[in-house]
Amino acid sequence: MPRRILIGEIAGQVDCRISRPGYDAALDDVNDRKKISFAASRPSYGQVAAAGFITGVNTWHVFEQAFGNIPVVMFTIKRGGSQLTGEVSRYTRPYAGPAMYRDGTPYVVVVEQGRMMITMPNDWQLAEHPLPAGDAFNFFCVTS
Incomplete structure (x- = not known):
């Protein structure tokens, strides 16, 4: 084996x-x-520069370091005892950050050089889709 x-x-x-x-x-x-x-002995294409979890919407999570460029962020949502992943696609929301990703839920992640936030594509959805108690977004930022 x-x-x-x-x-x-x-x-x-x-x-x-x-x-x-x-x-x-x-x-x-x-x-x-x-x-x-x-x-670990092989040259890498990138490294995990930040990791953590976010449990609330519309609140900025500040990275321990600011990145020179907007980092690539990979994330899953923890729902109950399961980790859910989905397609990552870009969204634009003019008054928020320059990079946004959605994971197949109604939530999007706004990523800037020094921070990120879980939010909704538009404000009216925030009232209808709060992040359920016990759910969390687990994330990690990859840099070269």
Whole structure:
């Protein structure tokens, strides 16, 4: 049975590897991205620069650092005991931020260089769709 996740000494160096289904994290070629999806020893295309969760709408969440450009933000919504993901598409709302994403819920995320906010495409929807108690948006920002 293949080892999917391996942390420790591999081929004389400390590494963390995650293989794709059917491949072995210790035995398959670390440079073949079709077999090994992640290896800490391999050069990365980006890094997670900020992560967290947001539990309310229309309130700015300030990042610990301001980014030179608007960061790419990936997120899921926690609803009950489930993590929901969906397509990410751009929305525009002229008086809000320059970058907005929607995840298949009625919510959008406004992302600026130093902060982000969960809101709705328009103000009248805020009253009709509050974020249910216990729900949260989990996010992480990726930078190069």
